Amino acid sequence: MLQMIQAASGGEEHSILLPALPEVIWSAIIIAIFFLVVLKFVYPKYRQLTEERADTIRTGLEMADKAKREIAEADSKAQREIQAAHEEAAQIREEAHANASRIIAKAKEQAEQEAERISLNANRQVEANRQAAEISLKTEVGLLASELAEKIVGEQLTDRELSARVVDRFLDQLAVSSEKESVSN
Numbered sequence: 001m002l003q004m005i006q007a008a009s010g011g012e013e014h015s016i017l018l019p020a021l022p023e024v025i026w027s028a029i030i031i032a033i034f035f036l037v038v039l040k041f042v043y044p045k046y047r048q049l050t051e052e053r054a055d056t057i058r059t060g061l062e063m064a065d066k067a068k069r070e071i072a073e074a075d076s077k078a079q080r081e082i083q084a085a086h087e088e089a090a091q092i093r094e095e096a097h098a099n100a101s102r103i104i105a106k107a108k109e110q111a112e113q114e115a116e117r118i119s120l121n122a123n124r125q126v127e128a129n130r131q132a133a134e135i136s137l138k139t140e141v142g143l144l145a146s147e148l149a150e151k152i153v154g155e156q157l158t159d160r161e162l163s164a165r166v167v168d169r170f171l172d173q174l175a176v177s178s179e180k181e182s183v184s185n
Contacts, residue, residue, distance in 0.1 A: 141174070142167035 019027075142164075 141171060
């Protein structure tokens with residue numbers, strides 16, 4: 001079969017695996033021209049595009065890093081502001097508690113003063129009522145004693161000093177006898 005291929009090709013001995021020398025030379029020239037064209041025109045464009053892409057990626061990474069830093073700064077600032085707000089709220093609560101305590105203490109003090117005033121007024125009123133009752137009672141007892149003395153003596157007491165002494169003596173005796181009764185009870 002090898003003989004048939006050799007016969008068809010013109011009688012030269014030629015290997016099936018290796019091409020003929022002129023084909024190798026022409027192929028080498030075409031490949032060299034192709035590489036020169038690629039190096040002259042395509043490679044610079046390719047290199048420019050890759051550098052632009054690398055710059056774009058680098059810029060994007062720098063912007064991403066900058067954004068991360070800004071986010072971190074904003075987050076820390078927000079945390080500080082939240083902390084400050086918590087501290088301010090705690091201070092406001094403490095002030096409110098202090099104000100409430102002062103208001104309660106002031107209200108208690110005012111209530112105690114008012115209770116004292118009311119108690120003092122009530123004691124005064126009771127004392128005034130007692131004195132009025134005592135005066136009224138002395139007057140009535142004095143009149144009754146005068147009437148009784150007039151009935152016993154049989155004549156009317158016209159002398160005011162005498163009448164007052166009799167009434168006072170009678171009231172003193174009445175007071176002594178009521179004290180003895182209260183002590184014995």
